[in-house]
Amino acid sequence: MPASSADPLPQPEHWRELAVLITGGLGFIGSTLALRLADLGARVTVVDSLIPEYGGNLQNIHGYEQRLRINLSDIRDRFSLQILLRDQAVIFNLAGQTSHLDSMRDPATDLAINCSAQLSLLELCRTVNPEARIVFASTRQLYGRPRYLPVDEHHPTRPVDVNGINKLAAEMYHQLYAEVHELSTCVLRLTNTIGPRMRVKDARQTFVGIWIRRLLEGQPIEVWGGEQLRDFNDVDDVVDALLLAGAQRDLSPEPFNLGHSEPISLRDLAELMIELNGSGSLRVTPYPSERQRIDIGDYYSCHRRFSDATGWEPFRPLRQTLAHTLAYYRDHLGAYR
Secondary structure, three states: OOOOOOOOOEEEOHOOOEEEEEEOOOHHHHHHHHHHHHHHOEEEEEEEOOHHHHOOOOHHHHOOOOOOEEEEOOOHHHHHHHHHHHHHEEEEOOOOOOOHHHHHHHHHHHHHOOOOOOHHHHHHHHHHHOOOOEEEEEEHHOOOOOOOEEOOOOOOOOOOOOHHHHHHHHHHHHHHHHHHHHOEEEEEEEEEOOOOOOOOHHHHHHHHHHHHHHOOOOOOEOOOOOOEEEEEEEHHHHHHHHHHHHHOOOOOOOEEEEEOOOOOEHHHHHHHHHHOOOOOOOEEEEOOOHHHHHOOOOOOOHHHHHHHHHHOOOOOOHHHHHHHHHHHHHHHHHHHH
């Protein structure tokens, strides 16, 4: 919970016995949210395809299997989704294809998951559950290469890859259905989210994951470039934001940024991880050409609009998050390789 004397989060009574659906609920952020909601007494249904490339992992809910309703299905399957959406009070719409490089290699699949399936979910909600609160997890990637820093919600959107274009379209569908069909929607633009349960077998979800794996396996961290600035949010801070967005139905359907006010260069991040691990090395290399074309350079967000609306702040410091995450994977790396 936030380390604040004025905790903005809704009281546990708000969630007790509330029916909640999480798409992508066996993934990194979705599972962390599911566990928190289960502890708060919500009746939680998690939906996940467990397609290997997309990050779902049953290890993420270890010990909570009997406290969650688990449905293994794909959000592209309208028939199962229609049944699952009925009678849910809050829908956390987190399922997606997260790899920017994969979106360029296989744009049709990214379109189906990150755009078409999102429109389908909204249309089904309109017909079978128009009273639900819907929170959509979007991405900072749709801003493209920043024209100024920190990036606020007034910054132009100019995605540099297929993933960003499809996420932007999905955002606009959520706003349209709020304005035209009066669905209760909220859009959060996430920055780099890190913590236990994130994907570490490759860099499809975040490069920090593969860095952690390499550190723990005694391999050097490969840093591309190194001077680029990034901001990072602890997954539990992101879960705080999701809970606030899910509880406050009066929030605007226009997008809100998450983020952190203390950016760090990639080289400094790697050196901090090595320090916390107690051993390791890094190798700085030029960007691979296929990644250079879609890299956005320096990026960090302004989250002030969401903070002003909800009281949310990213309370957990980066050093603490990295130490906690390294400790988690020292114990559980085998389940995530």
